[in-house]
Amino acid sequence: MLKGYQSWQFENRPVITSTATVVGPEEGRGPLGNTFDIVHEDMRLGQDSWEKAERTMMEEAAKLAVEKAGLTQEKINFFVGGDLMNQIVSSSFSARTLSVPYFGLFGACSTSMESLALAAFIVNSGGADAVLAGTCSHNCTAEKQYRYPTEYGSQKPPTAQYTVTGAGACVVRPQGEGPVIEAATIGRVIDMGMTDPFNMGAAMAPAAVDTIEAHFRDLQRGPEDYDMIVTGDLAAVGKRIADDLFEKHNIDMHKTHFDDCGLMIYDRDKQPVNAGASGCACSAVVTYGHLMNQLRKGELRRILVVATGALLSPLTVQQGESIPCIAHAVSIESTT
Amino acid sequence: MLGQLMFDVLKLTPAHTMSTLVVLGAITDGLGLYEPLIEFAGAGATVPITSFGNALVHGALAELKRDGWIGVVTGIFEVTSAGISAGIIFSFLASLFFKPKG
Incomplete structure (x- = not known):
């Protein structure tokens, strides 16, 4: 289990039985565009705020991952998730919709692997039969919270990065097909x-x-x-x-x-x-x-x-x- | 160009950049250097945002001469009132028609 000072080696080899990805238009046009499950053409996803759009993507990814794993929401023991918003509202509000026992994490953009590592740890130690791990971000919510509202049109230096609009989720189980x-x-x-x-x-x-x-x-x-x-x-x-x-x-x-x-x-x-x-x-x-x-x-x-x-x-x-x-x-x- | 340097080299925020330029305009006028700048640069120096600092000080100084010390307070808005009122009126109109999402 604990290996060295800060690593885990999972002897029971937890399996990622399914994954799901949802992205926005800019990501869909990128070189990996055809590898995503759902590509939205509308940044707002028909919602009336960017924040709602972000959590809609998280919910879609979570539901799709569960469906692809051949499970129903009741079979998921825990949802481990987080996002960039204040008080990680996107994940918590998605967990409200999913109504699955929930661990909320904040690791900023490291949340994807933080949640996957914890999901693997829980499954490896026999703590769950199915754990859903996932995270999401939205370009406009992140810009608004961390920098300036997009409508303000503030200049950016070439070192600035573009926040991905999307959500990714996976299901981790003790046995099954997959990496x-x-x-x-x-x-x-x-x-x-x-x-x-x-x-x-x-x-x-x-x-x-x-x-x-x-x-x-x-x-x-x-x-x-x-x-x-x-x-x-x-x-x-x-x-x-x-x-x-x-x-x-x-x-x-x-x-x-x-x-x-x-x-x-x-x-x-x-x-x-x-x-x-x-x-x-x-x-x-x-x-x-x-x-x-x-x-x-x-x-x-x-x-x-x-x-x-x-x-x-x-x-x-x-x-x-x-x-x-x-x-x-x-x-x-x-x-x- | 000065504003761009303040952005990129000094890493100031847009708000800091704008305020600094206004203050610079005000100080230059206070030293009596803004009028020569307008003569030299023409329209380039009479557009916002340094011109706003210039106008603030200009109005205050003009009324100081006319009404005494109370003019410093009333004069600030004498020359700039058109700009400020336009700002308020157009923001109000914009808010009626647009709903920002950030």
């Missing part, structure tokens, strides 16, 4: 003193590197043990910093395929996303869509998903505080 969750590493909060909320990738990169190094140390592995290592939403600036840090720490990431969900989901040359993507849904929809497809087909044997989160609040930014960051890693293996 297995084999290990997880829980990250420390790392703060390198960055204060610019328009450059979150740079703030989060050291946290991603710290967690990946901890994972290698705890499980006595290296980059060569993974077909792919993906970070959550470092985007162009953060990814380059992570590359440099690995080189400085003598970890050869060329032995694996090292990529970032924030760079995979959009075509930065054609889409107006500045440095790349961010948001809870970024790593969730890329992992539960594209990466899961490849694991199911056996095109990838073992991957490490390292979801990165910036634990800032609008208030701490206004008060000039630096941005603490975290990253959680989950290792997923193909069974085909």
